[in-house]
Amino acid sequence: MTNVHLDPYDHAFHENPYPYYKALRDHDPVYYNEERRLWLLTKWDDVRMAFRDFKTFRSEGGVALDDSSGGAFPFPMFITSDPPDHTRQRQIFAPLMTPEKVAGLEGYTRERAVSLIAPSLKTGRLDFVADLGAFLPMDVVSTLVGVPPSDQDKVRGWADDLIFREDKQSQVSNRNVTGYMELAKYFDAHINHHRAAGGYEDRGLLRALINAEQQAVMSHSEAIGTCILLAIAGNETTTKLIGNMAYHLWKNPDQRQLLLDKPDLLEKAIEEVLRLDGSSQIIGRMVAKDIEIRGKTIKAGSRVGLCIISANRDEDKFPNPDKFDIARGSRDHMAFGFGLHSCLGAALARMEIRVVFEELLRRIPHYEIEEAGLKMAHSPNVRGFTNVPAYF
Numbered sequence: 469m470t471n472v473h474l475d476p477y478d479h480a481f482h483e484n485p486y487p488y489y490k491a492l493r494d495h496d497p498v499y500y501n502e503e504r505r506l507w508l509l510t511k512w513d514d515v516r517m518a519f520r521d522f523k524t525f526r527s528e529g530g531v532a533l534d535d536s537s538g539g540a541f542p543f544p545m546f547i548t549s550d551p552p553d554h555t556r557q558r559q560i561f562a563p564l565m566t567p568e569k570v571a572g573l574e575g576y577t578r579e580r581a582v583s584l585i586a587p588s589l590k591t592g593r594l595d596f597v598a599d600l601g602a603f604l605p606m607d608v609v610s611t612l613v614g615v616p617p618s619d620q621d622k623v624r625g626w627a628d629d630l631i632f633r634e635d636k637q638s639q640v641s642n643r644n645v646t647g648y649m650e651l652a653k654y655f656d657a658h659i660n661h662h663r664a665a666g667g668y669e670d671r672g673l674l675r676a677l678i679n680a681e682q683q684a685v686m687s688h689s690e691a692i693g694t695c696i697l698l699a700i701a702g703n704e705t706t707t708k709l710i711g712n713m714a715y716h717l718w719k720n721p722d723q724r725q726l727l728l729d730k731p732d733l734l735e736k737a738i739e740e741v742l743r744l745d746g747s748s749q750i751i752g753r754m755v756a757k758d759i760e761i762r763g764k765t766i767k768a769g770s771r772v773g774l775c776i777i778s779a780n781r782d783e784d785k786f787p788n789p790d791k792f793d794i795a796r797g798s799r800d801h802m803a804f805g806f807g808l809h810s811c812l813g814a815a816l817a818r819m820e821i822r823v824v825f826e827e828l829l830r831r832i833p834h835y836e837i838e839e840a841g842l843k844m845a846h847s848p849n850v851r852g853f854t855n856v857p858a859y860f
């Protein structure tokens with residue numbers, strides 16, 4: 469036992485969380501933060517077990533690390549539900565999010581990526597997050613649920629308002645609630661409009677939502693909640709992963725050169741950045757019954773954080789875990805979670821990142837990052853930069 473202290477809201481911790489996680493894995497792997505009344509699991513085996521044991525580690529009321537929303541978000545999102553409610557809703561969308569299905573969005577993704585990169589080719593400057601990552605994933609998700617390009621800017625704006633966090637903010641703000649309510653109003657009207665119009669512009673996901681509603685498999689509130697969930701789940705994590713990938717390729721010039729020499733390694737390189745520095749940091753759960761882990765008892769009703777990015781650097785699982793090795797080829801990371809709630813957008817996110825880096829590295833293989841301009845997001849949930857400015 470040691471006196472390692474980890475506060476997931478602490479800005480110093482966000483700057484570089486890995487030494488804190490290592491200290492916990494070495495000395496206090498099942499850690500309790502009294503002030504936050506939060507348990508943290510940091511070892512790969514324990515995080516895996518918790519993802520798998522959904523009867524003990526419940527998602528209802530538990531995915532966030534604190535319960536500060538006070539009922540401000542009335543439309544149910546299935547990420548915060550458990551079977552059978554979760555199963556009923558997830559199975560509507562899972563068949564539409566396979567690699568084969570998301571391949572249909574590749575053309576649009578590539579077009580959008582190329583047009584976002586184009587202005588930088590004239591200036592010789594590109595912020596991987598602010599100029600590129602911040603736009604692309606949200607526009608792709610919007611397209612997925614049938615939001616036309618003319619509405620994408622405002623939908624992105626509301627989604628940004630919903631997830632925006634001031635420095636040190638741990639409670640939900642007015643801006644967050646307003647963003648949420650605007651999204652809800654928009655998707656309410658969007659679903660109603662397309663239900664009345666029929667055709668649904670052949671968007672698979674929107675049609676599935678409307679069918680599910682009409683067959684009473686899903687309520688209208690749940691359909692609205694699902695649209696909001698897709699907008700936020702698919703947005704910030706993908707945005708940040710683009711920045712993390714650009715950063716690690718620059719920080720490890722030998723690995724970047726290897727990728728330039730062997731472009732076939734791109735998919736493995738993406739898995740490696742997901743493992744080494746994935747963008748989903750901690751996912752919460754509520755414990756339904758007392759459970760003992762490594763000699764400590766976590767009581768029913770406790771909140772637990774599953775520290776994904778710590779598990780993905782567990783030295784008992786991954787040899788030389790701090791090394792960025794694009795040929796490692798391990799897919800045993802949990803960057804997309806694991807089990808019942810594992811990321812529904814994983815295939816989409818992988819496709820988006822691949823397309824972005826195919827287009828980027830073809831045009832700007834030897835970019836330099838301005839280290840002084842790097843800015844880290846301060847969030848207990850998401851890991852990554854808000855700014856990754858580069859020149860070339």
Ligand code: HEM
Nearest residue numbers: 546547701702705706709748803804805809811812813817
């Ligand atoms: C790099 C990008 C992404 C990362 C790191 C990521 C990470 C995750 C993680 C860790 C979970 C598990 C949550 C839990 O166990 O409670 C999750 C769930 C989910 N993700 Fe992603 N995600 C990404 C991109 C996306 C995209 C692009 C979409 C959709 C458009 C998406 C939609 C979802 C949904 C709907 C869930 C809930 C699944 C369920 O509860 O059954 N994600 N994601």
